[in-house]
Amino acid sequence: MTEEQTIFHKIIQGKIKADIIYQDKYLMAIKDINPQSPVHILIIPKTYIPNSNYINKTNKKLFGYMFYIAIKIAKKIKIDKDGYRIILNCNKNAGQEIFYLHIHLLGGKNLGTLLNNK
Template sequence: MFKKTIFHKIISGEIKSSIIYQDKYVTAIKDINPQAPIHILIIPNEYIPNSNYINKNNRQLFGYMFYIATKIAKKVHIDQDGYRIILNCNKNAGQEIYYLHIHLLGGKNLGPLLK
């Protein structure tokens, strides 16, 4: 059995959060510790611990998450200046919540990711 995460509770409505988009496949919320002026998390409604668990049965969901990220980028007007989509997988990559999610960041010059 898995440990119920904060994302489970937000998606189910158990915890009220700033949901900015939700459909039957994904939920998007504002990050509570933003690293940029726009920092949104796109979370699948189906529990997947991290990208290592993407398989032939759920692979379309992964692409759909990126599609929704681009729709949200347009909605919040960061599509023209630029944005970054980040996925962390496991501890060394900085994954803090073991529930697959992508970060959409923008609203300022984010600079190079790696130097």
């Protein structure tokens, strides 16, 4: 897959403003502009990876680090006790809309059961 200029590329490059919750040299976490719950944060690596199918030996530590930071943010904003959900969508049938690996951190309300449809 070739690298395209997604909205996440532009946010990381500073071409589009975002509400940044966390940032370091490996990734950034931003508030989702179309939140699906009171807390909806996107954790995005600064290295382009189209989706989880592209996790490999060279970038697997970054993948784990994304989850580590999601949990760290959940604790910082105090949704860790009541609960939160971490979601990763891979390709269209799973709901991936932006083909740049990212995870969703959701919380701040009862999120219900995981699978509501059959």
